[in-house]
Amino acid sequence: MNRHRRDFLKTAGAVATLPLLASSARGSDAPPAGKESFGCLVDLTLCVGCRKCEEACNRINALPEPPEPFDDPFVLDRRRQLQPTEFTVVNRFHTGRLDERNRAIPVFVKTQCMHCLKPACVSACIVGALQRRNDGAVFYDVSKCIGCRYCMIACPFQVPKYEYADPVTPRVRKCTFCADVISREGGKPACAAICPVEALTFGRRDKLLELARQRIRSDPGRYIDRIYGEHEVGGTGWLYLSGEPFEKLGFLDLPSRPVPQLTEAIQHGLFSFMWAPLTLFGILGGAMWLTRSGSHLKEDD
Amino acid sequence: MHSHAKPLPVRAPFWTPGVLVLTAFMVAGAAFILARFVGGLEAVTNLDQTHPWGIWIGIDVATGVALAAGGFTTAALAHVFGRRFYEPVVRPALLTAMLGYTLVPIALLIDIGRSWAIWHPIIYWQGNSVLFEVAMCVVIYTHVLYLEFIPIVMERFKGRINLPGPLGALNGVAESLLGLADRTLSKIMWIFVLAGVVLSCMHQSGLGSLMLIAPSKIHPLWYTPILPLLFLTSAIAVGFPMVIFEYTLASSSLPLKDETDLMASLSRYTAVLLGIYLALKLGDMVVRGTYAHLLEGTAQSNAFLVELLLGGIVPWLMLLSPRVRRSRRGLFAAACFIIGGVVLNRLNVFLVGYRAPHAQTSYFPSVGEIAVTAGLIAALMFLYRLLVTYLPILSPHGAEASREVIS
Numbered sequence: 065m066n067r068h069r070r071d072f073l074k075t076a077g078a079v080a081t082l083p084l085l086a087s088s089a090r091g092s093d094a095p096p097a098g099k100e101s102f103g104c105l106v107d108l109t110l111c112v113g114c115r116k117c118e119e120a121c122n123r124i125n126a127l128p129e130p131p132e133p134f135d136d137p138f139v140l141d142r143r144r145q146l147q148p149t150e151f152t153v154v155n156r157f158h159t160g161r162l163d164e165r166n167r168a169i170p171v172f173v174k175t176q177c178m179h180c181l182k183p184a185c186v187s188a189c190i191v192g193a194l195q196r197r198n199d200g201a202v203f204y205d206v207s208k209c210i211g212c213r214y215c216m217i218a219c220p221f222q223v224p225k226y227e228y229a230d231p232v233t234p235r236v237r238k239c240t241f242c243a244d245v246i247s248r249e250g251g252k253p254a255c256a257a258i259c260p261v262e263a264l265t266f267g268r269r270d271k272l273l274e275l276a277r278q279r280i281r282s283d284p285g286r287y288i289d290r291i292y293g294e295h296e297v298g299g300t301g302w303l304y305l306s307g308e309p310f311e312k313l314g315f316l317d318l319p320s321r322p323v324p325q326l327t328e329a330i331q332h333g334l335f336s337f338m339w340a341p342l343t344l345f346g347i348l349g350g351a352m353w354l355t356r357s358g359s360h361l362k363e364d365d
Numbered sequence: 366m367h368s369h370a371k372p373l374p375v376r377a378p379f380w381t382p383g384v385l386v387l388t389a390f391m392v393a394g395a396a397f398i399l400a401r402f403v404g405g406l407e408a409v410t411n412l413d414q415t416h417p418w419g420i421w422i423g424i425d426v427a428t429g430v431a432l433a434a435g436g437f438t439t440a441a442l443a444h445v446f447g448r449r450f451y452e453p454v455v456r457p458a459l460l461t462a463m464l465g466y467t468l469v470p471i472a473l474l475i476d477i478g479r480s481w482a483i484w485h486p487i488i489y490w491q492g493n494s495v496l497f498e499v500a501m502c503v504v505i506y507t508h509v510l511y512l513e514f515i516p517i518v519m520e521r522f523k524g525r526i527n528l529p530g531p532l533g534a535l536n537g538v539a540e541s542l543l544g545l546a547d548r549t550l551s552k553i554m555w556i557f558v559l560a561g562v563v564l565s566c567m568h569q570s571g572l573g574s575l576m577l578i579a580p581s582k583i584h585p586l587w588y589t590p591i592l593p594l595l596f597l598t599s600a601i602a603v604g605f606p607m608v609i610f611e612y613t614l615a616s617s618s619l620p621l622k623d624e625t626d627l628m629a630s631l632s633r634y635t636a637v638l639l640g641i642y643l644a645l646k647l648g649d650m651v652v653r654g655t656y657a658h659l660l661e662g663t664a665q666s667n668a669f670l671v672e673l674l675l676g677g678i679v680p681w682l683m684l685l686s687p688r689v690r691r692s693r694r695g696l697f698a699a700a701c702f703i704i705g706g707v708v709l710n711r712l713n714v715f716l717v718g719y720r721a722p723h724a725q726t727s728y729f730p731s732v733g734e735i736a737v738t739a740g741l742i743a744a745l746m747f748l749y750r751l752l753v754t755y756l757p758i759l760s761p762h763g764a765e766a767s768r769e770v771i772s
């Protein structure tokens with residue numbers, strides 16, 4: 065037995081340290097859309113575009129005062145995007161439908177984080193700073209965040225926003241689902257609580273789906289037969305009812321497959337118990353041993 | 366004795382005009398880095414709410430890691446598969462890999478918003494996150510590279526330790542410590558060589574999985590479930606071209622031994638490896654039917670065509686010709702095409718192919734971003750130059766004499 069071969073056997077035990085990573089790579093299963101999971105139903109046929117929800121959201125999250133006051137109706141037409149300082153915005157859409165006096169009927173669309181059931185942002189986050197809580201809120205913990213912005217790459221709705229101007233302690237900013245409030249008995253998100261026309265209904269997601277179906281059934285002329293968020297990207301906590309096709313209202317056409325499905329399948333497929341890396345290590349080790357011992361035999365001759 | 370060539374420090378003056386130019390780039394980059402830490406990312410970059418990643422991720426990290434693949438591919442060739450003939454390229458490739466991987470965390474420190482929290486992944490493990498896996502592999506692999514580099518430093522100082530003044534009394538102790546470390550390390554080095562190759566395969570493919578988290582945003586020409594495999598095979602394929610590229614550059618400014626024969630035989634492997642990558646890429650395109658997008662005429666489809674034709678098929682055809690393989694210039698040109706193809710591929714996957722919903726603008730890097738990236742690349746070349754001048758890495762002219770004695 066030559067020296068290299070002995071070393072090889074002696075130190076083979078050290079290889080056992082490699083699976084250190086194994087437990088991390090296996091990860092946790094995505095949280096179930098449990099019974100206690102809350103959601104919010106937005107009925108676009110009811111919303112009057114008063115922007116009260118924007119104002120309530122601004123206040124409860126202690127966001128800075130916006131340049132235009134909340135009762136300024138003109139901003140509605142600007143197709144505003146979510147901002148680091150605006151966790152929810154309402155935009156006005158005209159789909160071409162007219163009322164009996166030939167006036168265009170506006171549709172107001174509130175946007176915010178969808179609080180996905182299988183959130184891409186949560187699966188992506190390198191340190192687990194984003195978590196989906198059992199109550200349905202996708203929650204951001206700034207104390208863990210490193211600011212890599214992978215969550216912004218991952219989110220299919222382009223929701224998380226970033227404080228680019230802050231040199232040292234920038235945060236990811238997005239709707240919190242008023243996590244502090246809804247965790248209390250009877251607590252409602254600020255936006256849903258303030259809505260004067262009850263366009264926003266907060267409650268258990270399964271109950272909301274029932275309510276939505278019931279509304280469609282009882283007034284089929286008012287609604288199109290689709291609940292946005294029921295299936296999109298594996299289901300979202302926030303659900304929408306509409307009288308107009310969602311495509312005309314700026315909604316994205318997304319598949320029903322959960323976004324993180326492929327990456328998680330690859331990660332867990334390759335790294336459960338580190339089988340793939342260890343196998344590769346073994347195969348390469350074998351190749352190394354063969355070629356080494358071969359060259360040694362020749363030299364020993 | 367295995368070593369055929371004897372690497373030596375290159376005896377050439379360090380402060381050449383080229384090195385001064387590198388220094389100028391580094392200073393410019395440093396100025397913008399300073400601005401980033403004063404005014405935030407907004408002050409220096411063109412990143413916005415729909416484009417969270419720019420060239421600091423697309424080039425400095427994703428492309429940098431791919432181009433540092435020469436380190437593990439040469440190690441695998443010479444030390445795992447026992448092709449000791451290629452020994453002379455292992456050290457320079459190891460050095461480039463080590464420098465490349467050292468710059469990755471530096472680039473990340475600049476890019477991530479909370480630089481001071483960069484160590485968080487070490488305690489907050491998140492196994493579902495591809496980024497977590499990549500980060501962990503890169504961190505461990507960088508240390509493996511340092512370990513693989515230690516013998517080179519020790520070789521330089523063994524038998525030559527001469528501590529100043531009263532410390533001179535410790536010369537003997539230091540010398541025997543060095544000897545002990547050297548012997549221990551050489552006994553267990555095979556573990557690190559193997560681990561280096563395995564870790565490289567893991568994170569090279571992992572980089573390909575990164576953008577799979579955004580199926581609705583990445584253009585279908587690049588979004589494929591085999592993207593990790595494509596990243597791995599293209600990284601392996603670009604390893605030797607990088608060696609050829611660096612060697613040709615280094616030997617044009619330093620008095621190095623002519624290794625064109627060795628490069629020619631290396632390029633035969635590249636023809637096969639690049640062929641495998643192209644076969645996978647084309648096969649995937651056929652299976653998924655994405656050729657339908659080829660003639661869209663969009664920025665994406667054009668970028669894809671350039672990447673595939675100029676960066677893949679053209680150099681592959683070049684390498685099939687023995688005449689190209691035997692000529693120093695032909696080899697260098699083919700290597701440049703392949704490297705360009707891989708660079709463009711990484712840029713395409715991370716930046717060009719990324720189409721965010723609600724985006725009102727498109728991303729193009731700012732002057733500051735380009736300056737920082739250029740500064741980091743200059744720093745890499747500067748350090749390469751510095752280390753080959755003082756450590757036994759390259760085989761200079763006249764090393765043949767000592768080589769004969771040894772073999």
Ligand code: SF4
Binds near residue numbers: 177185224
């Ligand atoms: S909408 Fe985006 S940010 Fe909100 S939970 Fe879903 S993936 Fe996360």
Ligand code: SF4
Binds near residue numbers: 190209212236
């Ligand atoms: S920016 Fe923060 S929250 Fe987003 S993925 Fe990175 S660490 Fe996680």
Ligand code: SF4
Binds near residue numbers: 120124152253
């Ligand atoms: S749930 Fe809370 S944070 Fe989210 S939009 Fe409503 S008020 Fe704002």
